Amino acid sequence: MARPSFLGLLLIAPALVMIGVLFLYPLGFSLSSAFTGADGRFSLGSFHKAYELYSTDILFTLFIVIVSTLLTGVLSIAIAGILTLSETPWLIAVLRNLYRWPLFIPFIVAAQCMRTFLAKNGLMNNSLVALGLMEPIQATSFLDWRGIIITFVWKQVPFVTLMLAGAMASIDRATIEAGRNLGASRLRVLIELVLPQVAQTLLVGLVLSFVTMLSVLSVPMMVAGSQPTMLTVDMAFRINSYGDYATANALGVISYVIAGAVAWIYLRHNVKREAQI
Amino acid sequence: MSGEMKLTPGASGPLPLGLPKHNRRPAVVRSATAGKIWSAGAVLLKMLGLAVFAFLLFGPLANLALWSVAERWYAPFKLPVSYGLRYWEVVFRPTGDAMSSLATSVGIACLTVVVALAVSVPAGYALARLKLPWRTALMILFLLPQAFPSVAIYINVARVFYSIGLTGTITGVVLVHAAHGLVYSVWIAAAAFAAVDKDLELAARNIGASPLRTFFTITLPLAAPGIMASAIFVFLESLDEFTGTFFVGVPQVTTLPLLLYNASMGGNYQIASITALILLVPSVLFMIVIERFLKADVLSKVGQ
Numbered sequence: 001m002a003r004p005s006f007l008g009l010l011l012i013a014p015a016l017v018m019i020g021v022l023f024l025y026p027l028g029f030s031l032s033s034a035f036t037g038a039d040g041r042f043s044l045g046s047f048h049k050a051y052e053l054y055s056t057d058i059l060f061t062l063f064i065v066i067v068s069t070l071l072t073g074v075l076s077i078a079i080a081g082i083l084t085l086s087e088t089p090w091l092i093a094v095l096r097n098l099y100r101w102p103l104f105i106p107f108i109v110a111a112q113c114m115r116t117f118l119a120k121n122g123l124m125n126n127s128l129v130a131l132g133l134m135e136p137i138q139a140t141s142f143l144d145w146r147g148i149i150i151t152f153v154w155k156q157v158p159f160v161t162l163m164l165a166g167a168m169a170s171i172d173r174a175t176i177e178a179g180r181n182l183g184a185s186r187l188r189v190l191i192e193l194v195l196p197q198v199a200q201t202l203l204v205g206l207v208l209s210f211v212t213m214l215s216v217l218s219v220p221m222m223v224a225g226s227q228p229t230m231l232t233v234d235m236a237f238r239i240n241s242y243g244d245y246a247t248a249n250a251l252g253v254i255s256y257v258i259a260g261a262v263a264w265i266y267l268r269h270n271v272k273r274e275a276q277i
Numbered sequence: 278m279s280g281e282m283k284l285t286p287g288a289s290g291p292l293p294l295g296l297p298k299h300n301r302r303p304a305v306v307r308s309a310t311a312g313k314i315w316s317a318g319a320v321l322l323k324m325l326g327l328a329v330f331a332f333l334l335f336g337p338l339a340n341l342a343l344w345s346v347a348e349r350w351y352a353p354f355k356l357p358v359s360y361g362l363r364y365w366e367v368v369f370r371p372t373g374d375a376m377s378s379l380a381t382s383v384g385i386a387c388l389t390v391v392v393a394l395a396v397s398v399p400a401g402y403a404l405a406r407l408k409l410p411w412r413t414a415l416m417i418l419f420l421l422p423q424a425f426p427s428v429a430i431y432i433n434v435a436r437v438f439y440s441i442g443l444t445g446t447i448t449g450v451v452l453v454h455a456a457h458g459l460v461y462s463v464w465i466a467a468a469a470f471a472a473v474d475k476d477l478e479l480a481a482r483n484i485g486a487s488p489l490r491t492f493f494t495i496t497l498p499l500a501a502p503g504i505m506a507s508a509i510f511v512f513l514e515s516l517d518e519f520t521g522t523f524f525v526g527v528p529q530v531t532t533l534p535l536l537l538y539n540a541s542m543g544g545n546y547q548i549a550s551i552t553a554l555i556l557l558v559p560s561v562l563f564m565i566v567i568e569r570f571l572k573a574d575v576l577s578k579v580g581q
Contacts, residue, residue: 005403005407005408005409007403007407008403008407008408008409009403009409011399011400011402011403011407012399012400012403012404012409012415014395014396014399014400015396015397015399015400015419015459015463016400016415016418018396018452018455018456018459019418019419019421019422019456019459022422022434022452022453022455022456023421023422023425023430023456025437026430026431026433026434026436026437027425027430027433029433029436029437030429030430030432030433033433088320088323091323091327094327095327095330098327098330098331098334099330099334100564101334101335101338101561101564102334103564104513104560104561104563104564105557105560105561106516106517106519106534106556106560107517107519108517108519108534108537108538108553108556109341109517109537109553109556109557109560110337111541112341112537112541112549112550112553113337113338113340113341113553114337115541116337116340116341116344116546116550117336117337117340118337121353121355122340123336123337123339123340123343124336126355126356127332127336129355130355154333154334154337208424211424211425211426214426215425215426215427215428215520216520217428217519217520217523218519218520218534218538221538221542222538222541222542231426231428232426232428232520235428235429235432236428236432236523236524239432239435239524245432245433245436248429248432249429249432249433251429252426252428252429252430252432253429255426255428255429256425256426256429258426259424259425259426263424
C-alpha cells in the first residue's frame, strides 16, 4: 500500500473536526457526566438513581423497540416477498406504488397523524364502526404502547422493505425458478431460498431501524403521553424540569448500551459470515 | 401447486421487478369451473388485502387532511361538523407564526446544506479517490451521529453550546443539523465521486489539464447529480429535524416541527395538521423524484 496522501487528510480534516466537536466531544461529556458523582469523583450513583426511578421505563423501551423491530421485519419480508415472488402483475404494480409513501415522512408528522387516527374517536375506530365491524361502545384509544409500536412500524416498514426488495431483485432469479420448478410453494421459496440470500440486508435494515426507534423523541411524547414512557422522554424531562444532567446522562449511557448490544449482534453475524467465505 | 409447471426454461431470464412480463401460464389447469372460482377468489382476496393495506397506509394521512379543513369536530361525530379554510388563513397570514417558522426552517435548511456540502465534497473526494489510512473506520465515524441514540448527545451539545452562547441561535441549530446530515452528504458524495469514470480524468490530464482544472471541469460536473441528491437529503433532514432543535434551538428558534409540536400538545389540531401537511410536501416530492438523482451506479457504491 502506498503511503497515505497528505492532500487526502487535508481534504477530509474539516469534516472530521465537525464530527469531533459536535459528536465525539459531547459523547465524552455524557460519559464523564454519567460516571461522576456530586463530589467530582468516579461514582455509579447516577445509574443507581436512574435505575430506581426509571427501571420500568427501561423495560418498556426495550419492549417497544424489540416488538416494533420484529413486526417491521415480518411485514417487510412479506411485502418484499410479494413484490419478488407474486405472479399477479397488477398486485405488484399497485403494491410497489403504495408501500413507499411513509418513507420520507418525518417522525413528527407521523406522530401527529397517528395522534388523530388512533384516538378513541379517530378515523380508524370511526371507519370500523361505520363498516359495522365494531360496536361504538367497543372503541378504545390506541394512544399508548400500541400507538407507539404502530407508528414506528408504519414509518420503518417502507425503509426496510425498500432495502430488502432491492436486495431480492438482485439475487439470481434462476435459484427461485429452480425451487418453483421443483414444486416448492412460494412461501417455502421465500423462506428457504430467498431470505438466506438477503439476510445481510435485512439485518442492516433492522439494526438501523432499531437504533432510530431508540432515538426518536417526538413519537413517544406525542402518541403516548402518560407513564410508562420511553427513555428519550425521560431524558428530556430530567433536563427540562430538573436540569439533572447526571441522571439524564446515565439514562443516555443505558441507551448507548442497548444500541451497542444490537450493533454487537450485527458485527458478530458479519464476522461469522466472513469466516464461512 | 405441484401440478403447475411454472416456467419455460430460458424464456424470461432475470425478470426486472414490476414489469408486467409475467406471461407464464400454468400448463396444466384444473377443471375449468373450479379454476375460475379459485382464481376469482384469489383476486378478491388480493384486492381485499390491498384495500386493508391502503387503509392502514393512508388512513392516518387522510385523518390529517380532514383535520386541516375541519372548523369544528367533536366527539360523537365521525366526520367534521363544519368544514372551512379558516385555519389555513390563520396559518398563511403573513404575520402568523407559521410563516415565520417556515422562513426559519427553510433558511436553516439552506444554510445546513451549504455547511454540509462545504465539508463533505472535499471529504467525499478524498474518500473516493485518495489514499487514506483507516478508510473504513473514517466512513463509520460519519455514520455514528445517525446510528447513535441522539437525545443523549443533543442534551450535551446543548450544554456545551449554552456555555459558549450558541443555544437559541440559528448558528447553533445549523451546526447540529449539519453534523446529523453529514453521513448522507459524505457517503453519497464519496459514492458519486467513485462512480465517475477514472479514464475521463486521465484523458483530461493527458491533454494537459491541471489536476484542479480536471476536478472542476470533469469530475465535479459528472458527480453533480449525486451531490445534488445528497444536498436534497441534507435539506430534508434539516427541515424535518425535531430532537436537536428541541434541545439547542429553544426558546428563540422555532422551526416548523417545533411549531407542529407546540400546536399539537396545546390541543390545536388544525394548526398542527396544516403544519404537518406543509412538512409533507417536500417529503413526498422527494420520494417521487429520488430515483432521478440517485442513479443505480451511485447507489451501488454507497457505503463502500
